[in-house]
Amino acid sequence: MTKSPKYSDLPLNKGDPFRSAWGLYGKDDQLGTLNRLTEDIVLEASKEIKTGTRISLNWPMDVQNKTPFFNRQVFHQNMYAKPPRCVNDDVWTFNTQSSSQWDGLRHFAYQKEKRFYGDVTLEDIHTPGSTVNGVGAWSEKGIVGRGILIDYYSWAQNQDPPIPHDAFATSSIPLEHLKAALAAQGTEIRFGDILFTRTGFVSQYTSKSDDELKTLAAVNPPGMAGVEQSEEMLEWIWSNFSAVAGDQPSFECWPTQKEWMMHEVLLAGWGCPIGELFDLEKLSEECKRTGRYSFFVTSEVCNVPSGVASPPNILAIF
Incomplete structure (x- = not known):
């Protein structure tokens, strides 16, 4: 793996878009920051497995069937019997971003330049x-490594006074709040880690009535809480992680509060997978129970060579 340059050295080539790292891993690279997940780093990450406890981070694929946000198509299952045998088949149709997902490198371009990862x-x-x-390029080795959870939502609720947080605003x-939560957890970051942020979206979503969700989903674009858009945030991600994910629909604050979006830099600039709508509730409970916020992660995206995004098919293993 090519050693990562400093964030201040980005973009790598004169005339390339804002903070892009095009060419770092070769002209035809399809893996982006997943190149950081070397065999040595994955082997070291496997040492996180102590008890064999396995926790799924996949939200049900049909979870938003009543009230889809961003006007996305909902999950549909057509199950049918095949007489005369006692046999069933089924056909699924769904938007790959209607539930837990990895955003792939076809999803979001630099909007001004209209260029995706690698120009x-x-x-x-x-x-x-x-x-x-295509997202299928990630399926050969998967997204596998050491994961860390920042349970921001629990940390914010435990402050005196509690920090108010509306996931739908x-x-x-x-x-600085993410770093404070990390410090309170006693969690150490290692280069190449896969970051997960629990912001309370899934918790608040499941506590709302159908009417409340319908009202919120009717707003276009919807307002969503997420990590701040700042160069400091970008530098922190660039300096540490191979992929980022959260329970929120857009990972970053939405709509953007800047003239640029983190999706542009992460996906189109660095080839950094963005995970969204991950169910981190049981993971949070296990981390609290054990006092341990790091774990082994295995995620196998669907092998669709031209895919834009994919369900994560992800497990955290302790």
Whole structure:
């Protein structure tokens, strides 16, 4: 793996978009920051397995069937019998971003430049038969390594006075708060870690009535809490992580509070997977019970060579 340059050295090439790292891993690279998950780093991460406790971070695929946000298509299952045998088959149709998901490198471009990771164009992606930047490239080795949870929601509720947090309102979670929660947990970051942020979205979503969710989902674009958009946040992610994920729908505060979006830099600039709508409730409980907020992560994206995004199929193992 090529050693990562300093954040201040980005972009790597004159004329490339804001803070991009195009070319760091080669002209035709499809893995981005997943290149940080070397065999040595994964082997070291496997030492996190102590008890064999396994926790799924996958929200049900049909969870938003009544009230989809961002006007996305809901999950649909067509199950049918196959007489004369006593046999069933089923067909699923769904938007890959209607529940837990990894955003792939075809999902979000630099909006002004209209360029995806590696200077790929929309035309490149839509060329018949093209698999460039397809999520299937991640399936060969998966997203596997050491995960850490920042349980921001619990930390905020335990402050005196508690820090108010509405997951359904446009608001930014400051980097200093994430670092304070990390310190309170006693969690150490290691280079190449996979970051998970529990912000309370899933907890608050499941506590709302259907009518409340319908009202919130009707707002377009919806307001969502997420991590702050700042160069300090970007530098922190660049300096530490191979992928980032959270329970919130957009990971970052939405709509953006800047002239740029973190999605542009993470996905189009660095090839950094963004996980969204992960169910971190049981994970939070286990971390609190054990006092341990690091674990082994295994996530196998669907092997769809031209895919834009994928369910994570993810487990945390203690």
